[in-house]
Amino acid sequence: MRWLALVRPGDWLVFAAGVTAVAASLPLLLQGGYPERAIVRQEGRIFAEIDLRSRREVEVPGPLGVTRIAVEPGRARVVSDPGPRQYCVRQGWLARPGEIAICAPNRVSIQITGRTRAYDSLSY
Amino acid sequence: MTASVTELTVTAEDRRVAWLAAAAVGLSLVDAAIPSPLPGIKPGLANIVTxxxxxxxxxxxxxxxxxxxxxxxxxxxxxxxxxxxxxxxTGSVLSLAVLGLARHLPARWFGPVSLSILAAFAHIGGQLLLARLWLIPHDGVFALTPLFATAALVFGTLNGLIAAKLIAENPVESPA
Structure with missing residues (x-):
């Protein structure tokens, strides 16, 4: 028996509706909204809030030295950090709301936020 | 032998339910054995039985x-x-509810494939709602909706086809 013979006309309609539903749900992948600002913290205090439409470099002094942060339209990253393991530098560009890079030794972090404030597992 | 105090009479319907449920449980185990890229995305083979x-x-x-x-x-x-x-x-309750409505669709036009796709979407919808309300109380769970919806569409269609084939290949049904 051929498989297509099992599909009735209305089934195609339902399938098409399903495809539409999947297509309609695609914008949800951008959940959390568009990235709007980068929040730079030093010792837990907000050092700078930078609009992600701008293009800037920020130098944040910490106990080990200066952490350099670059902001470009829609994304931000840690350019250099005096910390020994360079985890926050190697994270590269952060572009989605909720993403965060923490340079723990120098006590600097940058976090991307969107329109709605996103929680992460750290808040528990 | 002492007669049992409570006598359970097992009807043919009971036996049938037991057999079919056993088949569905077997398929659930097969399902669980299939590796999945994301918890919650699985073929749902047992739904063929349903x-x-x-x-x-x-x-x-x-x-x-x-x-x-x-x-x-x-x-x-x-x-x-x-x-x-x-x-x-939750997923099962919702898809049963949807199936209860969808089976009144004219059978000439809407076959098991339709039922399967509708049930799959109801299933995933119910699970997402419960996850949002209870497990992960943040709208972030809905970011996974496109993945779940795609899985529902693909597996719903495949399961529906398999069910349709099974029904078509065993047309004679002796009333038990």
Whole structure:
């Protein structure tokens, strides 16, 4: 028996509706909204809030030295950090709301936020 | 031999439900053995049984078979009363509700494939809602909706085709 013979006309309609539903749900992948600002913290205090439409470099002094942060339209990253393991530098560009890079030794972090404030597992 | 105080009479319907539920539990185990890229995305092979039962024996039998399957599979796989159990239960309840409505669609136009796709979407919808309300109370869960919806569409269609094939290949049904 051929498989297509099992599909009735209305089934195609339902399938098409399903495809539409999947297509309609695609914008949800951008959940959390568009990235709007980068929040730079030093010792837990907000050092700078930078609009992600701008293009800037920020130098944040910490106990080990200066952490350099670059902001470009829609994304931000840690350019250099005096910390020994360079985890926050190697994270590269952060572009989605909720993403965060923490340079723990120098006590600097940058976090991307969107329109709605996103929680992460750290808040528990 | 002493006669038992309570006498359970087992009807043919009971036996049928038991057989079908056993088949569904077996398929649930197969499901669980298939590696999945993301928790919650799995083929849902046991739903083939639900569909065949729905078309053959009606909604009440399908509800029994599904309920027993959810219970027995969770006991066998060790997630009874764990979050996964309630996700499974919610998904099943919602898809049974949708199937209860959808089976009144004209059968000439809408076959098991339609039922399967609708049930799959209801299943995933119910699970997402429960996850949002209870497990992950943040709208972030909905970011996964496109993945779940795609899985529902793909597996719903495939399961529906398999169910349709099973129904078409075993057309004669002796009333039990």
């Amino acid at each position: 569909l065949v039962v729905l078309v053959r024996y009606g909604w009440a039998t399908a509800a029994w078979v599904t309920g027993l399957r959810v219970l027995a599979a969770s006991l066998l796989l060790g997630y009874f009363l764990a979050p996964g159990f309630f996700l499974s239960l």
